Amino acid sequence: MPIGEATRYVMARTAGNPADALFSDDQDYLPPRLRVLIATNEPWGTYHVQPLLAEAERRGWRLTQVVPDKSRISPGDPVPTATPQTAPSADLLVVAGAGAWPVEVAGRFPRLPLAASGLAYLGPREAADARRLRPRLQAVTAASPGAAHAFAGHLGTQLTVIVVGSPRTDDLPKRVPEPGLVLVLTSVTRPDSTGEAAPGTALLLAAVEELRTAGKRIKVGLHPREDPTLWARYEISQVPSMNASARAEATIGIPGTVFPLIAAVGTPLVGCTDPALEVPDYLLTVCSSTIDDAALAVSAVDNARLPAPEALREGIGPVGGSAGRLFDVWSKAARGDVAEMA
Template sequence: MPVATPDRIPPADLLVVTGAGDWPADCAARLPGLPMIASSLAYQLPVEAPRAAEFRSRLKAITASSPAEASVFDDYLGTRRPITVVGTPQTDALPRHTPEPGTVLVLTSVTRSSQTGGSAPGTELLLAAAERLAAAGKHILVGLHPREDRSLWERYEISSVPSVQASARAEAAIGIPGTVFPVVAAVGVPLVGCTDPRLQIPGYLLSVCSHTITAADAAVSAVAEAKPVSRDVLYEAVGPIGGSARRLLKVWRKSGIRV
């Protein structure tokens, strides 16, 4: 796939932004002649972004994965306009849930900050929870975040496939609620969320958790009692399942047509 940089911008028909932070806002300012669309591909918070006003009047369309994500994205952009719910492309080819007895998937975040980005509150709780689960006889399967320190988890099995595919093996999953949570829930895996008072998490990500814990000692019982979410809760959080990539690209294609 061709890569564009601020100093090397190839011809284009459409600029797609996934947020309203400094980088997307700077790109929008640098490409004033391109039609724009905003697509929520990772969770935001329901608070208007400081730079959203710089480009929201240029948006030809806005998409989100689910009804709940659309509501949050609307607040984040400050647009107060219809948002097209397209679903999550990751759900277009979900694995079949065939859990292995005693297997728990740990969905890691980033424990230590580095030059590539910050860390998430609650990661130490997740490490401790994994230790409690292993001590209780659970087989720990780790879905490793791309920026996570691998050495912290090498005592366990680290999945060789992405977390959504790995979740098919798990009786339950535990982690800090994030973008992947609704997708794992769509596989049929019960989820336990590790929460920290310092971390702001949208309600719809918490809604797919069967339980949330704030202490590692609660991990074993929470995993044992975890149940899959209902269809209604799942739809609100993840959106329509199947055909999502096609729906998303259809909106992009229509928005990029020059008239």
Template sequence: MPVATPETVGRADLLVVTGAGDWPVECAERFRRLPLAVSSLAYLGPDEAALAHRLRRRLGLFTWLTSSSRSEGRAFAGYLGTRRPIHVVGSPQTDDLPERAPEPDVVLVATSVTRPDDTGGAAPGTEVLLTAAEELDRAGKHVVVGLHPREDRSLWERYEISDVPTVRASARAQACIGIPGTVFPQIAAVGTPLVGVTDPALRVPDYLLDVCSSTIDDASLATKAVSEARLPDRRTLTDAVGPVGGSAARLLGVWRLAALGR
């Protein structure tokens, strides 16, 4: 994939930013003449971003805001500190969902980042998740690990590490356990129940917790929680997942309208 820096950008039709952190805001302010779209492509914090006021100044009449679902849209609006409408397009990751075929005693562990390194920090609750996997293994569960792209693989090599993406791996699991994150609604869309591992320091939007059958902060509770895991009701699921199928086309269609100033 070609990569450009602000110094090397030539002609462009549209600037898409995915949040209100330092870098997206810097780009939005630097490329003021470009049409802008603001899209939630991964979950963001539940509170208004510190630089959201600067990004709001960049929003024009034809700036489109998008999210994958209604509940993500509400959280995204709070993060941006705006009352502007959020256009729900669905998640492209759900355009080709696998058919669920759960295997006996298979539990998917969706990892986050357990130990901080040069690429960034660690998520609260990850040590509990690591211990929970050990508890599940001792209880006779077959642990399959869906690795976060930044996770240290060596921490999980005693288990089966999935060679397919986490959402696809969830199709063979009786349940999934992990730190609530972007992938949770997508796994729920497959039909796999979720158990969230939480921590007092963890700050995530409510909709990521709503799709969980239960949440735990003690690894000793993992086996019982996984065994009893169930999907949320249809209304909660629809609110968190958004439309399934055709989402990539809808997102690109919105970006095209934004580029055309419509």
């Protein structure tokens, strides 16, 4: 389904916004403990759900990520997981995309209200099985206007996409840059059963070596599924990349979900864009510049600056209170009170 001018984006809970009609302070009629199942395009990748746990605990909600099996779930993983066969009773199913696994899970729970929330970046090309989700969607959310456009394309929907911000920006670290420190943001070198990979690692490796030769201090923020041995010669960050970026003069990497988060911290970004890489526009708008040649890395990093405020708003979305806005939409979706706005 083409995404035309009919697709609308609503900024939730912002000053003077008509979207406030979506929300009500009278919660007496809502379930006291909403029970939510979540399925993502990365079947065993719980790292996109983990930032939601604090808000779930605050509200007394129960979140459970549905996974094919427990074989790739670490014993200490804080995200509750279950298979379709062992999943607890729920009030709502949330899919974070229209990949094969979320579509399968939706088919396993045909009677649950369904919402789609973009918890990670997805390109605007319509997913092959998105049509199987569209008739059931009660709500669609995304972090930013740019992400909303891409997510609408991924789902092939013309429903209103409610922009709620990213829960990971609800507690931003204070930026204290250290001279000469560059944070490198990796992607995933090889696809596996947990998710796809993005091309560009060879370009990024070459660019980082140019930076090291020029005297830059290198710290690497690994994607959760990246092969760490590729980066063994460099210092690996022991804290989340968003936190590590607060101490860097600039960041360089393969554009991904973390890019708008780091822009929200206030750290300039340089994108490594391999010719084979398809990147949604909103991830590029938060970059100071992009390079497709490693020889350009030093100059790009030395001259890295944050883009204009309007470009940042397009890519980042509202900052602060994002988890609350997301959960408010889910509350309405569980009751079927959102989709009629489309």
